[in-house]
Amino acid sequence: MLRALDIRDMLIIDRLELAFQPGLNVLTGETGAGKSILLDSLGFVLGWRGRAELVRAGAEQGEVVAEFDLPSGHPAHAILEDAGIPGGDELILRRVNRADGRKTAWVNDRRCSGEVLRRLSETLIELHGQHDDRGLLDPKGHRALLDAFAETEGARRDVRSAWSALGTARKALADAEAELEAVRSEEDFLRHAVGELDQLDPQPGEEADLDARRRMMQGAEKVRENVARAHDMMGSGGAEGAIGDALRWLESALPETGDHLTAPVAALERALNELGDAVDGVQRTLEALEFNPHELEQTEERLFAIRALARKHDVAPDVLGEFAEELRNRLAALDAGEGHITSLKDELRKAQSDYETVAEALSAMRRAAAGRLDAAVMSELAPLKMERAVFETRVERAEAGPEGQDLVEFVVATNPGAPAGPLGKIASGGELSRFLLALKVCLTSEDQGITMIFDEIDRGVGGATADAVGRRLKALADGGQVLVVTHSPQVAALGAHHWRVQKRIVDNITLSEVVPLAPEARVDEVARMLSGDTITAEARAAAKSLLG
Incomplete structure (x- = not known):
């Protein structure tokens, strides 16, 4: 869980300290107030590739510190051990960006590379949004997501073992044939x-x-x-x-x-x-x-x-x-070589057969799980006002390898009879957000320990649909931690913790700040989201109704 974020001299932030909580954390604010800067800063400390110029104008360097709770058994522990970094129940990431472009990173006060940060980030944070090519929109990761849903670890272990044995048999035959050919030539x-x-x-x-x-x-x-x-x-x-x-x-x-x-x-x-x-x-x-x-x-x-x-x-x-x-x-x-070659060919055929057997068993598990996942996602789409849309997990035959012989891709059709296609190409902005949310709800059981961030995933929806989106986000946050950057009052009202991102001008310099909202201030913020700059009594009443 992300416990704290400390940002200094990054873009238009001079000093910002945030203490996040379990559950659903919402960040709201007007467009341009600096919400994206928070995500840029968090991505920076996690080693993600982002903006080239992050240091605040006039500052010598910018710095971001992120603190995470790290329970026993968290996968980040293995990465720390592999990198020779001391672990514990607390993980502190610190990264500095100097004005000349040089970057330096520390993990638990030990210098480390950006690659270590990125490996850790994969176990700590998931970012989802319309332009997220690191997560659910990347077809390269769909097979792994389906495998996690289907709990295929044992079957994949058998396939990897059979693939290794098949490779050994192929090499033994190739070596023997090469040796025999060399002898046969003389x-x-x-x-x-x-x-x-x-x-x-x-x-x-x-x-x-x-x-x-x-x-x-x-x-x-x-x-x-x-x-x-x-x-x-x-x-x-x-x-x-x-x-x-x-x-x-x-x-x-x-x-x-x-x-x-x-x-x-x-x-x-x-x-x-x-x-x-x-x-x-x-x-x-x-x-x-x-x-x-x-x-x-x-x-x-x-x-x-x-x-x-x-x-x-x-x-x-x-x-x-x-x-x-x-x-x-x-x-x-x-003279004995031909007999040896025949024996090795028999061993190769057996290894090929063994691989095909376990690979087909894995494929069967994936196909069965694909049907269950499709049904689960479809059941989530109905409350999100997408009952006419179609979600399909395609499992097609691919070139055999250590992870089996399947190509997995999530495809969607937004209307009956329309051709299905990749998530990122078929769905509009609002539709894509809801597809991603529905899929994430179905896959969330495998993501305990990861902080999920949704960047304006509710864009383009409102009313009852926005309320349904908020409720799904709240369900995802139960027992974990979800951060949502949102413009939807319905989503904001369902948050357990609420921050407003706003700008202030100091000595003619524009700075961004994040303010935790007390209950009364939260009513005003939701009312602003409902009515605009002028908060009316009706908007405040509606906000109170949303906040319950």
């Missing part, structure tokens, strides 16, 4: 490369072994000749035979020499054994150096094939096997 290469690698079947370390074998075979003939010569010199016809003969001669002389030949004989025995091992090793080398003349060619072919394949794929020869396994895995992914 399928021929993969199959050819894997075929080559499987046919060659290179082994780790094989390239080094082949290179060593090739080098050995290339020099084998010369090497074998030298080794064979060495073998001959070491064998029985060479060193082995000579040492054997020497050993036998020395052994025959052992008895006559005592211990003198024991050590030399033992050394020759050891030498003969070592020489035998050497001869065996050389013999094996000779056998190894014996090769098929075609073996060198075969070894070179395989060695060159491994090296060529390694260069082709830009990998080391020893990791060709690992590279082949990597390519086989990519081929396996390609």
